[in-house]
Amino acid sequence: MDPVSNRQPNAFHRAFPAREFFRGSARSVLFWSLFNGLLLACLLVDLFLIVDLLNHRGRITVRGEQNVQLLQEIRNEPALVNPPAEEPTEQPAPPPAEAEAEKKQEAPAEKPAEPEPPAEPAPVVSKLMILTDTGILPSVWWLHSKYQMGIMPQLYQRFPILHENQKALFALILTALVLASIRVLIRWRLRQRSLKISHHVSMTLRNMIHRQALRMGPGDLSGKETEQAFHLFIKDVGTVQNGVFEWVYQLARHPLALIIMLLFAISIDWRLTLQCLIPLAAAWYFLLQHRKEYELQHAKTLVNIETELSLLAENLRSTRLVRGYGMETAEHEQFQKHLDKYTENLDNLKRVEGWGHRIARGLAVFCSCLVLFLVGYKVLVNPDSLPLSAAILIVGIFAFFYLPVNGMYQLMHLRNDASIAASSIYRYLNQIPEVSQAVGAKFQEPLSQSLQFENVSYTQSANSPKILNGFDLKIPAGTSTALVSLEALAPRAVSYLVPRFIEPKSGRVLIDGEDTAWVTLESLRAEAIYVSGNDPCLTGTVKENIRCGDERYSLQEIIAASKEAHAHQFIQNLPQGYETALGQHGEELTAGECFRLGLARALLRKPALMIIEEPEDTLDDDTKTLLEDAYTRIFQNRTVLIIPSRINTLRRVDQVVLIHEGKVEAVDSQSNLLKKSALYRHWEYTRFNQFRHVQESSTER
Template identity: 45%
Template structure:
C-alpha cells in the first residue's frame, strides 16, 4: 500500500521533528505542565474535602487497625486522643486531610495521599493543612506558567528557525531564478514569500507544534485521571460529553459554511449596488431615476436579506450549541451528584469535584484541536506556495563537460535565436545579429524587453528556446558559466549596488582585489572623486543603512565594478533617470577609456550615446530590421527615425506628464 504523500507543511515541518531537539524540550515542558495540572486538580479536591468535612472523620472502632496500617504507628500515636462516641465510632476532629486519606484508601492515588499525610505534619491540622494546600496550589500555578512560557519561547524559536531556513532557501532560489526575470515577476513573488508567506508559516509552525505537543497529552492525562476517580462513572459521563462535543463541532462547521455562502451572496449584491454609483450620467441623461431607484432598492433589500440570513443562522446555531452544552452539563452534574447523595454512598463530594474538573479541563484542548484544522488551512496554502517556488527549475544550467571560454577576439553571433518569456510573450523570433570584436554597438527595440532579452542572453541569464549564440565560434551553451560571466559583464540595471561599503560594492567582497586596484577602477569610471568626499571614503556604507547615491554616482560605481574584472565584453544598460551635464561628461569620458580593446554593447537612454557608437541595431517584433551608423539609419530606416523621435524629441516629457 502506497504511503500517503506529505502535505506542503509537512515537508517544511514534519510530525517527527516535534520529537527532536528544541521542539522535544518544549513538549517535555508541556508534559510537565500537564502533570502539574493533574496534581492541581487533585489538590482542589483535597481543599474541597477539607472545607466540606471540616477535618472531621468518624470510623467504626473495628476499622482502627485499617487506619493504623494506612497511617503508621507514629501518626496513630499522635491521633490516639480521638474519643469514641456513643455509637462506638472513633471520632477525629481538626485532623486536616485525614477524611480524604480515609475515603481514597482504595483508589490508585490513595497511597500517595496517605504518604503525604504521614510525612508532612502540617496536613494533620485544619488551618495548617489549608494553608499548605493553598501554598502548593500557588506554587504549582507558578511552575505551570513558567513551563508553559518556556515551552512557548522554545516553539517560537522553532518557528523563527523554520522561517530563517525558508528565507535562506528562497534567497538561494532567487539567485538561481532572478537573473532570468525579465518582467520582474520572480523578484515580486520572492518578496511576497520572504515577508508575508514565511511569517504565516513561521507562526503556523508555532501554533501547530504548541497544540500537537500539548493537547493530545493533556486530553489523555485528564481522561486517565477521570477514570482513576471512578471508571464506570467516568465512562457513563464520557459518552454524552463526547457526543455533545462532536455535534457542537459539526454544527460550528456547518454554520461557518452557511455564513461563508451568505457573505458570498452579500458581496455579489454589494457589487451590484456599487455599480449603480458609476451610472449617474446614464441615469440622469435618460431620465431613468425611477427605474434605477427601483433596481437599487431591490438589490439593497437582497443584500440586507443575505446578511440577515447569515446572522440569524449563526444566532440560532449558537443557541442550539448552548442548549446542547447546558443539557449535557446538567446530565453529567445530575448523574455525578446522584452518586454523591445516594444512600450509603462512599463516593465523596471531593471526588465528584475532581471528576467534573477533569472533564471541564478536557473540553478546552478538545476545542483547540478541533479548530486547528480550519485555522491551519492558510498556513498550508502558504507552505504550498513556498514549496512551488522552491521546486522551480532554473532555465539556465551548466552543461556537463563544459569548456573554458577564452576572451573574445573575433566575433559575437546570434544565429536564429528565439526567446519566449515564461508568461508566453515572444521577444525574439529567429534573431540574426553579428557583433565584431572591439566594436561599440547600441541595441534599440520598439519593445524595451526585446533589447534586454538580447543583453541577458550573452551572459546566459536566460536561455533561448531555439538558435544559438557563439563567441569566436564557441556555442556559449557549452562553456562554463564562470568563464562566460568573467568575460561578459553586465553593467547598470535596476540594482546598481548592494547595502555595504563602497569597497565591497566594487570588489564584490572578493579579497583578491586590493585597495589600489579598486581605486584605479574608480578613477577610470570617474567615481573616485565623489567617493573620496564621502565620510569614510571607500569604507563608507551605502544603501538602506548608509549614504544614498544619486543615479549618476550609482552608474559610475557599476562601471568601476565591471572595470575591475577586466572583461572582454561589457553590456551597459544606461540609467533611465536624467543625468546632470557634469555627470554626462564624466560618463562619456569613462566610455572612451573602457572602450580600448573591449567590445561594448549599449542599451542606450541618451542620444549622445547613439551618436558615438559604431553601429545601432534596431529590433522590431523579435527580429533585427536595421543596423548601421546613426546617420545612415536616420536616412534609410523609417522605423528608426520614428523610434528616435518618440524617445528623444524635446516635447516628449510634456506628453508624458499629461
C-alpha cells in the same frame, strides 16, 4: 479533491517530518511536556485536597473496629483499649423487681456472704470514632478506602503540617502556587524550544529559497520570479514557521493535558465520566459540523456582499451616460435595487453570525447543565462514593476540556495554512533552472573578433509568445551597439543571452566562433559583465559593493575604477567614504549614483564586453554630464551592448539594432534610422518626445 490539496500534508511533513519530534530540541520538548503533565496530575490532586478540606473541615467519622484500627494506623497511633468517642458494650443490669426479691431472700439468713469470683471484663467492641481538626485525613481515608493507595497515608504521616486544618490549607495552597509556577516556567521553556525548532525550519527554507533564487533569478526578464521569491521568503516561510511553532508547542500541551484530565476523571468515577463524555462528544461533533456549514455560508455571503458593492461602485462610472441620455430615474431604481440586495446580504451575514453564536452558546449551556445534573444526581444518591469535592473537580475538568479540544481544532487550521505555504515553497524549489554548465566546458577567452547571434529563438514558457524568433545579428568586436524595440523584453532577452542568464530555445550565441553553451559560466561572466541601472545596491559598505567579495582587488584599484565611472566624488562626500554602509539600514543613493557605482563595479574587472541597461528613472543634468564623460572612457577598446533610456546614448553608439517581432528589423546609426525607418521613428517618439511625461502623469491621474 484538488491534487494540490492532496500534496499539502506531504509538504508540511516535508518541512517538518514526524521523526524530528525525537531529535534534538523536539525531543527535549517531549520530555518537558511529560514533566509538565506529571505536574498537572499533582496539581489536580492538590486541588482535590483543598476542596475536600474546605468541604469536610477536617471532620471524619469511622464505623467498625477494623476501620478504627486502620485509621489509627494511618494516623500512626497505637491501638487503644477504650479509645475516645467510642461506645463500648456493657453488661445488662437486672430488673428492679428481681433485685428486691433477692434482697428479701438474703436478709433473714444473716450468714456472711461468700465472696463471688470476680467477673471477667466484657470485651470492648469499637463501633464509632469521630475526630475533628484532622487536616486532610478525611481525604486520605477516602482515597485509601477507594483505591488502596499507600502513597497518601505515607504523605500524611511524614508531614505533620497536614494534620491540622489551617496548617494543611496553607500548605496545600502554597503547594498549588509552587506547582502552578513551575508549570508556567515549563510552558515558557516549551515555548522557547518550539520557537527554536520553528526558527531552524524557517532558516532552512529561507536558505533553500535564497540558493534557488540565485539559480533562477538571473533569467528573470520581467521580475515576476524575483517578486515570487521575495513573497515566498517573507510571507510563506513566515506562515510555515508559525505553523511549525504551533504544531510543536500545542501538541506538547493539549493532547497530554486531555489524557491526564480524562484519566483523573475516570479514576474518580469511570461510569459518571463516560455518562458525561458521550453527550459532550456528540455535542462537539454537532458543533464541528455546524462550524463547517457556518464558514461556508459566511464565505458565500461575503462574496455576495462584495459583488453587490462592486455593482454599486460601478454605477459611479456611468454618470455621463446617465445624464446624457436622461436615465436618472432608471439609474436610481437600479441603484436602489442593488442597494437593497446589499442590505439584504448584510442582514444575512448578521443573521448567520448571530445563529452561529446562539447555537454555540446553546450547546455550551446544554452541556454544562447536563454535566451538572449527572454529577449532582450522583452526589445526592450516593455521597459516600462521590464526595462533593470530587464532584466539583469533575465538573471543573469537563469545563476545562474545551480549551485543549478547541486548541487542537484550531491547530488543524494552522497546519492546513502552513501546508499550503509549504506546498508553494517546494513548487518553487522544484523548478529546474534553464541554464547549467556543460560537462567538460572550456575556458572563455576575452572577446576579440565578433559577437554573433545565430537564428536564436526564446520564450519564457511553453504557452507564452516568443520574445525572439529567428534572431540573427553579428556585432564586430570593439564597437558599441544599442538594442531597441517596441517589445520591452526583447532587448533585455538579447542582453541576457550573452552571459547566459537565459538559454535560447533554439539557435546559438557565438563569441569569436565559440558556442557560449560549451564554456564555463565563471569565465564567460567574467568577460561579459551586465550592468543594470535598475539594480539596487548590495547590503554592505561602498567598498564591498564595488569589490563584490573578491579580495584580490585593492583599495587603490577600487578608487581608480570609481574615478573612471565618475563615482569617486560622491563616494568621498558620504559620511565614511568607501566605508559607508549602503542598503536598507545604510545610506540611500540616487538612481544615478547607483548606476555609476555599478559601472565602477564592472570597470574594476576590466571586461572585454560590457552590457549596460540604463536606468529608467530620470537623471539630473549633472549625472547626465558625468555619464557622457564616463561613456567616452568605457567605449574605448571595448565591445559594448547597451539598452538606452537617453537620446544622447543613441547618438553616441556606433549602431542601433531595431528589433521587431523577435527579429532584427534594421541595423544602422541613429540618424539614418530616423530617415529610413518609420518604426524606429515611432519608437523614438514614444520614448523621447517632450510631452511624454505630461501624458504619463495625466494617465496616472
